[in-house]
Amino acid sequence: MDEFLRVQRMCVPVWARWYVFAPCVLNLIVLLGAGWSKVVSEPTSLLPDLILTAFISLLAAAITRYTGVRAWRKTTLLVGGIRGVATDWGIEWITANTTSKFEWSKFxxxxxxxxxxLVFYATRGLFYFPRSFFASEHEWQQFNTLVRSRVKNG
Known part of the structure; x- marks a missing residue:
């Protein structure tokens, strides 16, 4: 499950990451409240806004984790075990229900x-390959070298 949640975190667009989300929420709260001019003249007036921003950010993080765990449970029920194979031709992705084959040019x-x-075939469509898919460090390194040589920006 940790690998699945990590894959989801790696796919989150920059604007939705905490270090972008929290400052945006803070700015919105301050601007809708007293405005930045009051904050400059009375810096302590920012404390309630900071607390509210922290609460909203923690709530967003909790909701994100909950939806990730829920998605993982549904995915494992739907597809079962997953494995992937990379060859000179492309990638083969194998689950209990289906097999997908993609040429390198499609990534x-x-x-x-x-x-x-992560090897993307669309903006949010991807195949993930954790280190645990590979029997040895040598196989893991070979896979990564193959991906870097075959995927345009890899």
Missing amino acids: VKARQEADLS
Whole structure:
């Protein structure tokens, strides 16, 4: 489940990430309230706004986590186990119900981290490859090298 939630976090657009979301909420609250001129003249008046921003941000984080856990449960019930295979031709994604094959030319971007690689075929459509899919570190490195060489921005 942790890998699934991490994949979802990696797919969140920049505008929806906490470090963008929280300042935007704070600005909105302040502007709808007294305005920035009051904050400049009385900095302590910002405290209630900061508390409200923290509450809204925590609520948004809790809702995001809840929906992620719910999506993971539905996905595992629907597709069961997942595995993927990368070849010189492309990627084959295999679940209990279906198999999908995509040529490398169909992928639009890749995103790689230390123990997780995402290969996108659409803006929010992707195949995910955690380190746990691979038997050895050598296989993991070979996969990442193949992705970087085959995906345009990979």
